[in-house]
Amino acid sequence: MHATIDIDLDAAGRQSGSLSLPALLPDGEERRITTPIHCLAQGEGPTLVLTAGVHGDEYEGPIALAELARGLDPGSIRGRIIILPRVNAPACDAGVRSTPIDGLNLNRAFPGRADGPFTSRLAHVIETELYARADYAADFHCGGAILHFLPSTLFVVTGDEQEDRRRLDLARGFGARHCMLFGAKTMGVEVSIDAAMLRQDVIGISGEFGGSAEVTPAAMDLCRTGLKRLLGHLGITPPQAPSEPIEPQLVDVRPDECYVLAEMEGLFEPLVQLGDDIAAGALVGRLHRHDREPLPVRARTGGVVMARRSLARSATGDWLYIIGRPVASL
Numbered sequence: 345m346h347a348t349i350d351i352d353l354d355a356a357g358r359q360s361g362s363l364s365l366p367a368l369l370p371d372g373e374e375r376r377i378t379t380p381i382h383c384l385a386q387g388e389g390p391t392l393v394l395t396a397g398v399h400g401d402e403y404e405g406p407i408a409l410a411e412l413a414r415g416l417d418p419g420s421i422r423g424r425i426i427i428l429p430r431v432n433a434p435a436c437d438a439g440v441r442s443t444p445i446d447g448l449n450l451n452r453a454f455p456g457r458a459d460g461p462f463t464s465r466l467a468h469v470i471e472t473e474l475y476a477r478a479d480y481a482a483d484f485h486c487g488g489a490i491l492h493f494l495p496s497t498l499f500v501v502t503g504d505e506q507e508d509r510r511r512l513d514l515a516r517g518f519g520a521r522h523c524m525l526f527g528a529k530t531m532g533v534e535v536s537i538d539a540a541m542l543r544q545d546v547i548g549i550s551g552e553f554g555g556s557a558e559v560t561p562a563a564m565d566l567c568r569t570g571l572k573r574l575l576g577h578l579g580i581t582p583p584q585a586p587s588e589p590i591e592p593q594l595v596d597v598r599p600d601e602c603y604v605l606a607e608m609e610g611l612f613e614p615l616v617q618l619g620d621d622i623a624a625g626a627l628v629g630r631l632h633r634h635d636r637e638p639l640p641v642r643a644r645t646g647g648v649v650m651a652r653r654s655l656a657r658s659a660t661g662d663w664l665y666i667i668g669r670p671v672a673s674l
């Protein structure tokens with residue numbers, strides 16, 4: 345049993361169907377798991393692949409991409425848009441980060457294998473069937489149940505100046521106010537969907553649009569307007585107002601010092617807000633335990649608070665904050 349896609353990704357017009365993959369369930373039963381796939385195409389133009397729901401506890405992207413798939417008139421576009429609003433359907437059904445069937449994190453499963461466990465097969469088909477056709481890609485994330493991000497785009501800096509400029513240009517086209525710079529190993533990038541984009545020569549960005557297992561007006565607004573702006577920016581739809589690219593504040597999250605970890609188990613009291621500018625060494629939180637004085641939590645670098653832990657209960661080593669170092673250029 346192989347992966348199948350029941351629409352013709354190379355045909356014109358609007359098509360909605362399923363990507364289907366065999367999965368071995370924990371009880372030994374083999375079943376096909378399906379997830380919706382939409383393709384809108386007309387005339388000459390670039391191919392853009394849009395994905396959300398790689399992690400099942402992240403909700404802004406799935407909402408925005410399903411809306412886009414329903415609302416976009418294929419007669420208005422030049423090129424092709426392939427949309428998967430809930431890539432990892434079993435994780436989205438369960439509202440959890442990793443795939444319940446095999447316990448694997450799809451964003452650590454690339455390039456995947458055609459004969460691997462379900463999540464590995466899913467990674468393989470995304471890379472070889474979808475990104476192999478794509479010129480551009482955007483993948484929507486957020487902090488899930490445990491983190492909350494300042495809504496922002498991100499991309500992997502490769503060191504190839506021309507390629508990196510094209511990724512930055514895509515982020516400018518999307519229009520978030522902040523863009524995080526990742527490296528080849530930041531947050532497991534080497535086995536992530538971003539690595540698949542790089543291998544397939546796709547100019548791609550990702551985004552972190554909120555978190556805490558909730559949906560906020562600000563995050564939804566950025567997802568919706570960003571998608572419209574991106575399509576206009578690439579010439580797939582007529583340019584959208586405001587059509588001027590927005591120059592994002594670039595923040596480097598590659599150094600280890602950007603990550604503030606819990607140094608003991610306890611209850612986390614945050615003292616700063618997302619988007620705050622803080623100095624290296626600043627008191628940014630406290631970890632409380634009933635049997636001792638609270639442990640101060642200090643920033644290891646100066647910069648912008650890009651993410652904060654959503655939950656009070658914390659274990660040793662949990663991320664409490666991600667601080668991004670502002671940089672003037674790539």
Ligand SMILES: [Zn+2]
Binds near residue numbers: 398399484485
């Ligand atoms: Zn995610």
